[in-house]
Every structure is written in structure tokens, then in C-alpha cells.
Amino acid sequence: xxxxxxxxxxxxxxxxxxxxxxxxxxxxxxxxxxxxxxxxxxxxxxxxxxxxxxxxxxxxxxxxxxxxxxxxxxxxxxxxxxxxxxxxxxxxxxxxxxxxxxxxxxxxxxxxxxxxxxxxxxxxxxxxxxxxxxxxxxxxxxxxxxxxxxxxxxxxxxxxxxxxxxxxxxxxxxxxxxxxxxxxxxxxxxxxxxxxxxxxxxxxxxxxxxxxxxxxxxxxxxxxxxxxxxxxxxxxxxxxxxxxxxxxxxxxxxxxxxxxxxxxxxxxxxxxxxxxxxxxxxxxxxxxxxxxxxxxxxxxxxxxxxxxxxxxxxxxxxxxxxxxxxx
Amino acid sequence: xxxxxxxxxxxxxxxxxxxxxxxxxxxxxxxxxxxxxxxxxxxxxxxxxxxxxxxxxxxxxxxxxxxxxxxxxxxxxxxxxxxxxxxxxxxxxxxxxxxxxxxxxxxxxxxxxxxxxxxxxxxxxxxxxxxxxxxxxxxxxxxxxxxxxxxxxxxxxxxxxxxxxxxxxxxxxxxxxxxxxxxxxxxxxxxxxxxxxxxxxxxxxxxxxxxxxxxxxxxxxxxxxxxxxxxxxxxxxxxxxxxxxxxxxxxxxxxxxxxxxxxxxxxxxxxxxxxxxxxxxxxxxxxxxxxxxxxxxxxxxxxxxxxxxxxxxxxxxxxxxxxxxxxxxxxxxxxxxxxxxxxxxxxxxxxxxxxxxxxxxxxxxxxxxxxxxxxxx
Numbered sequence: 001x002x003x004x005x006x007x008x009x010x011x012x013x014x015x016x017x018x019x020x021x022x023x024x025x026x027x028x029x030x031x032x033x034x035x036x037x038x039x040x041x042x043x044x045x046x047x048x049x050x051x052x053x054x055x056x057x058x059x060x061x062x063x064x065x066x067x068x069x070x071x072x073x074x075x076x077x078x079x080x081x082x083x084x085x086x087x088x089x090x091x092x093x094x095x096x097x098x099x100x101x102x103x104x105x106x107x108x109x110x111x112x113x114x115x116x117x118x119x120x121x122x123x124x125x126x127x128x129x130x131x132x133x134x135x136x137x138x139x140x141x142x143x144x145x146x147x148x149x150x151x152x153x154x155x156x157x158x159x160x161x162x163x164x165x166x167x168x169x170x171x172x173x174x175x176x177x178x179x180x181x182x183x184x185x186x187x188x189x190x191x192x193x194x195x196x197x198x199x200x201x202x203x204x205x206x207x208x209x210x211x212x213x214x215x216x217x218x219x220x221x222x223x224x225x226x227x228x229x230x231x232x233x234x235x236x237x238x239x240x241x242x243x244x245x246x247x248x249x250x251x252x253x254x255x256x257x258x259x260x261x262x263x264x265x266x267x268x269x270x271x272x273x274x275x276x277x278x279x280x281x282x283x284x285x286x287x288x289x290x291x292x293x294x295x296x297x298x299x300x301x302x303x304x305x306x307x308x309x310x311x312x313x314x315x316x317x318x319x320x321x322x323x324x325x326x327x
Numbered sequence: 328x329x330x331x332x333x334x335x336x337x338x339x340x341x342x343x344x345x346x347x348x349x350x351x352x353x354x355x356x357x358x359x360x361x362x363x364x365x366x367x368x369x370x371x372x373x374x375x376x377x378x379x380x381x382x383x384x385x386x387x388x389x390x391x392x393x394x395x396x397x398x399x400x401x402x403x404x405x406x407x408x409x410x411x412x413x414x415x416x417x418x419x420x421x422x423x424x425x426x427x428x429x430x431x432x433x434x435x436x437x438x439x440x441x442x443x444x445x446x447x448x449x450x451x452x453x454x455x456x457x458x459x460x461x462x463x464x465x466x467x468x469x470x471x472x473x474x475x476x477x478x479x480x481x482x483x484x485x486x487x488x489x490x491x492x493x494x495x496x497x498x499x500x501x502x503x504x505x506x507x508x509x510x511x512x513x514x515x516x517x518x519x520x521x522x523x524x525x526x527x528x529x530x531x532x533x534x535x536x537x538x539x540x541x542x543x544x545x546x547x548x549x550x551x552x553x554x555x556x557x558x559x560x561x562x563x564x565x566x567x568x569x570x571x572x573x574x575x576x577x578x579x580x581x582x583x584x585x586x587x588x589x590x591x592x593x594x595x596x597x598x599x600x601x602x603x604x605x606x607x608x609x610x611x612x613x614x615x616x617x618x619x620x621x622x623x624x625x626x627x628x629x630x631x632x633x634x635x636x637x638x639x640x641x642x643x644x645x646x647x648x649x650x651x652x653x654x655x656x657x658x659x660x661x662x663x664x665x666x667x668x669x670x671x672x673x674x675x676x677x678x679x680x681x682x683x684x685x686x687x688x689x690x691x692x693x694x695x696x697x698x699x700x701x702x703x704x
Contacts (some may be wrong), residue, residue: 049703054542078548082546087639090344092348107548
């Protein structure tokens with residue numbers, strides 16, 4: 001594996017009294033896709049902005065491609081591509097004009113520039129749209145354009161901030177294929193998302209909550225770690241069972257899927273299938289439990305619930321609601 | 328790759344966007360022409376055609392002649408003839424007339440005696456300009472009239488045959504040098520540039536921030552001064568186009584003279600355009616939305632309109648107002664442009680008003696660069 005593309009230690013950012021990013025440690029390997037998974041307000045965008053040198057950290061340090069940010073942001077920018085969460089190209093310019101412009105400000109010479117723009121237009125299937133204004137494109141088309149624009153100068157590192165929000169599944173799949181091709185070509189990608197299926201495609205993942213990394217690792221390993229903790233309960237009275245199980249300290253989360261309940265047991269609960277069946281019998285509720293395959297969603301619930309419950313226990317000393325205002 | 332390259336890229340992009348932004352594009356030509364017509368025609372400080380009523384109680388040939396002269400002056404537009412001063416007062420209260428002319432029954436006797444003004448003007452003085460106009464009408468021309476037209480010694484009014492209009496020409500009052508358009512149009516170059524240049528630049532940058540373009544742009548190698556220069560260059564050109572437009576329309580419609588050198592005028596305008604653009608940039612660093620940019624622009628626009636000597640004679644303003652006025656770029660540009668257009672002055676003679684413009688530009692640009700960071704915080 002290539003050496004780390006990004007190393008961050010204790011990276012923090014406050015906006016007034018709101019802590020958006022809280023002591024983040026990161027090791028992003030090179031030539032891989034690294035994912036930030038987290039709900040809105042968990043500090044994904046703020047972290048990316050700090051790593052680009054757009055925001056100064058309140059404390060902590062980060063090195064990106066060997067440049068410390070924000071001090072060395074300028075030389076870093078030549079090797080950095082950034083696809084913002086919101087479409088940030090010029091809606092009143094055409095697709096090819098936008099690409100030309102980005103190539104120009106990145107300092108490409110005239111001849112290489114038009115060759116590069118043509119190449120990108122071909123790669124990202126923008127040929128038919130080349131003379132259309134960016135403001136008239138569909139979500140998927142805009143996304144392809146934004147990706148192409150972030151790539152004009154062949155950056156070594158690509159930041160993608162929720163690149164697929166508002167994009168249909170077909171376009172998303174296509175988009176990810178393009179990302180893997182880039183990685184094969186040697187690009188490092190850091191992508192933030194709140195889609196589980198996307199997060200699962202990353203080589204490595206950090207789950208963010210309230211500006212902290214609450215879990216990180218390879219998706220498969222994270223999922224397998226929960227292999228024997230997921231139980232599915234089939235019952236006629238799902239809401240009663242749900243209520244019953246949610247009260248228990250050794251149950252992390254309960255989610256309903258049609259007539260079934262998906263239960264994530266805490267690590268402390270031994271033989272969860274038997275334990276849950278016992279609990280149902282004691283309460284006199286009919287229902288059958290069986291082991292189920294764990295998913296990334298379970299990983300997410302487990303990782304974020306630990307902190308939620310932890311905070312609930314020491315009410316008063318906790319920092320309270322946070323990071324909702326920071327984007 | 329060179330900075331000039333990136334500046335050029337931004338400037339070309341800006342022009343492309345401008346060409347597609349029909350509203351802004353229309354404003355480039357629309358604002359100057361509209362303002363020119365408004366200020367040139369509507370806001371005419373030579374008050375004419377005031378609605379007037381006449382009460383000719385004397386009904387003699389002399390009184391009729393007087394009224395004919397008054398009407399010929401075009402200051403008054405006689406709407407009604409009534410039989411008493413009271414009726415005129417009523418009309419004025421209703422707003423039907425602004426001026427009433429009362430010629431008393433003993434008009435000729437009064438003229439003959441030569442004691443004070445023989446006739447009376449009732450003036451709605453709520454607008455001081457009306458009063459000034461009426462005063463001009465009566466005191467100047469009529470004062471002379473009594474000198475030349477009525478022979479004091481004989482006390483006999485001279486006949487129409489012996490006193491042609493020429494003797495009472497109102498000409499001195501409306502002499503060409505006192506036409507307001509001639510004075511206002513050069514100033515309008517400054518006012519129009521102030522309004523459009525500040526607004527365009529402020530909005531041009533704030534719009535990028537508002538639409539999120541700036542977040543992308545500042546992750547590219549573009550440096551702050553490059554970004555600013557690239558954005559400004561198209562507007563410098565637009566400012567010069569506007570100057571040209573005002574000059575052409577001003578000379579065609581209002582016969583505004585160009586007594587100095589055209590090159591001097593454009594150089595002066597260039598310095599002033601830089602000053603206004605830098606102000607626009609400064610505003611863009613303070614405004615978060617285009618709406619705020621509009622508000623801030625008007626906040627800087629009003630004092631310039633009022634304190635620069637455009638609306639009121641600069642030297643007649645209170646001292647504190649003049650101090651503020653000296654800081655404003657428009658004040659200095661008004662002097663420059665009036666000097667060149669009306670007095671035929673050269674740039675060399677106007678140095679005293681050029682360096683404050685340069686200083687203003689440098690100070691404001693410096694402040695802008697300090698405030699504008701290639702960061703979001």
C-alpha cells in the first residue's frame with residue numbers, strides 16, 4: 001500500500017461556541033478511496049475544507065500530500081481537485097467553457113488545454129452537452145461535469161464532498177466506476193457520503209459523528225466484526241417487541257423492516273438469538289428470532305449509538321447538542 | 328504558468344458571463360442613457376412653463392403688453408385669466424397654478440410714478456426653485472423694463488412701435504453658460520460611473536460567493552490580486568464605454584462642449600473608474616449576498632450624490648460636509664471633468680484633484696487585499 005496521503009492529528013474547528021470538528025485523527029492511504037460516512041452536521045465538509053486549506057483549524061495539524069495546511073495550501077492546490085457539495089461551476093457558461101476556464105486558471109497551455117478538455121468531455125460522456133449551459137444540465141450530468149472540472153489538472157488527490165446527493169442510482173453507479181478508474185491511475189480520493197452503499201465501496205472508511213471519528217477501518221472488516229450481533233425477529237406485534245427490546249441496555253438498536261425487526265445486540269450480550277427469544281417468552285410476546293447478516297448500517301448504528309448512549313448517561317457533563325450549524 | 332494568463336482567463340470568463348446576463352448588459356447602456364435623459368430634461372433647474380394664472384385688472388394696452396412679454400419668456404405658462412387676486416389664491420391653494428400675475432387697476436399710474444414695482448407676482452414658494460425663477464423673471468427683466476421702456480420724465484408709456492422685443496430680451500438670464508444641462512451632464516459621467524461601477528464589481532464578486540463559485544475558485548492556483556484584476560478589467564472597459572456614451576448623447580442632445588483634450592478626459596475617467604471599482608471590491612468583501620451588496624452600494628452612493636457638489640454647489644456647503652466631500656472620489660472627478668469639458672483645462676492643471684483619486688484607490692485596494700483571504704473563514 002502506498003504511504004499516507006493525508007495525516008491529521010487532533011484536528012479541530014470551532015465556529016463560535018459550536019464545535020464542528022473535534023480532535024480528528026486521520027490516516028488516509030494513498031491511491032485508495034477513503035470514505036467519510038456521517039449524518040449532516042457531523043463535520044465532513046468542515047474537515048474537507050480544512051484539508052484543502054479553505055478553513056484554518058482551531059487546533060491540531062494536518063499534512064496533505066506532504067504539505068502542511070493551511071500554511072502550504074498554495075503549492076498543494078496544484079495537486080488538489082475539489083468537487084464541492086454544491087454545484088460550484090458557472091451555470092451561465094457552457095460545459096466546454098467551464099472546462100476551458102478551469103484548465104486556464106490551472107495554467108494549462110493552449111494546445112494541451114484543448115486536448116485535455118476534449119479528453120475529459122469524451123471520458124465523462126459530455127460530448128453532446130458540450131455547448132449546453134451548465135445551469136440546464138440534469139443532476140447526473142452536472143455531477144459528471146463537476147468531476148471532469150475537478151480533474152482538469154490531473155490532481156494527485158481528489159476531494160469529493162457528497163458528490164452523489166440528488167443523483168439517480170444509475171448515475172451513481174457510473175460515477176463510482178469512474179472513481180475506481182481514477183484510483184487505478186494513481187489518484188487518491190477522499191469522498192464524503194451519507195449513503196451506506198457508497199460507503200461500502202470505499203477501501204477504507206471513517207464514521208463521523210459530532211465532529212469525531214467514532215469508527216474506522218475497512219468496510220468488510222467492520223461489518224464482519226458485527227457478524228453474530230444482528231438478530232431478526234419475526235412477530236405479529238412489532239411495536240410491542242420494539243418497545244421491549246429498546247429498553248434493554250444490551251440492545252444497541254432496533255429497526256423495523258416490514259413485519260420483521262432487525263435488532264443489533266451490544267457486544268456484551270452473549271448468544272443474542274437465544275437471549276432475545278428468552279426475553280420475548282418472559283414478556284409473553286410471540287415471536288421468532290434468528291441470526292442475520294450484518295451490514296454497514298449496523299456498523300453505523302453501533303458506532304454512533306455508543307456515543308449517543310454514552311452521552312445520555314452522563315447528562316449535564318456532556319457537551320450537549322453540537323455541530324448542527326456547521327457545514 | 329504566468330499570472331497574466333490566469334488574469335486573462337478570469338477576464339474572458341467575466342465578459343462571457345456579462346454577454347449572457349441580459350439585465351446587466353442592458354444596464355451598461357441603459358443606466359447612462361436613462362439618467363442622462365432624466366437629469367438633462369426632467370431635472371432642469373431653469374424652471375420653465377410654471378402653470379400660471381393672470382388677473383389683469385388694468386386691461387390697458389400697457390398691461391397687455393407686459394403680460395405678452397411675460398408669456399414670451401416661457402417661464403410662465405398662462406393657464407387661466409381671472410378677475411381678481413383672490414381667485415388666483417384659490418387656484419394656487421388647489422395646486423392648479425404655481426404663479427399668479429396681478430396687474431392692478433392703476434398699473435399705468437404706478438408705472439408713471441415710478442414708485443416700486445407696478446405689478447404683483449403671487450408665487451407658490453414651497454419649492455424655492457419656483458421662487459427663484461419668479462424672482463428672476465420679475466426683478467431682472469422687469470427692472471430693466473421700467474428703465475428702458477417707460478420714460479420717467481414724461482411718465483408716458485412708450486408705444487409698442489418704439490420698443491421692440493429686443494430691448495427686453497430675457498436673454499441675459501438664459502445665457503448659454505447658465506444652462507443647467509451643460510453643468511449637469513459632465514457631472515453625470517461621474518454619477519453614472521459611481522453608480523454602475525461600484526455596483527457591478529461588488530455584485531460580480533459577491534455573486535460568485537453566493538453561488539458557491541468562489542469556493543471552487545479559491546482551491547485553484549489563482550491568487551487574490553489576479554482574481555481581482557481579472558474581474559476588474561472588463562469593468563474598466565465598460566466604464567470607458569459608458570463615458571463615451573454620455574459624452575456622445577450629451578453633445579448631441581444637450582450641446583455639451585468639449586473644450587479640453589479628449590485624451591485628458593479619458594485618462595481622468597480611467598483614474599476615477601479605478602477608484603470606484605476599488606470601492607466596489609471593498610464592498611464585495613463585506614457583503615455576503617447580492618442584496619447586501621446593493622444596500623452597501625447605495626450607502627456609499629448617496630453621500631457621493633449629495634456631498635460631491637453634484638446636487639449642491641460644493642463651496643456653499645457647510646464646512647463639515649465639505650470635509651466629507653473631499654474624501655469622496657466623485658467630488659474630485661466632478662472638478663476634473665468639468666474642468667476639462669467646460670473650462671478646457673489640461674490634466675496638468677487638475678493634478679490637485681487627481682492625486683486624491685489615486686490615493687483613494689490605493690488605500691481602498693490595500694484594505695480590500697487585507698480583507699480578502701483565499702479562505703472561507
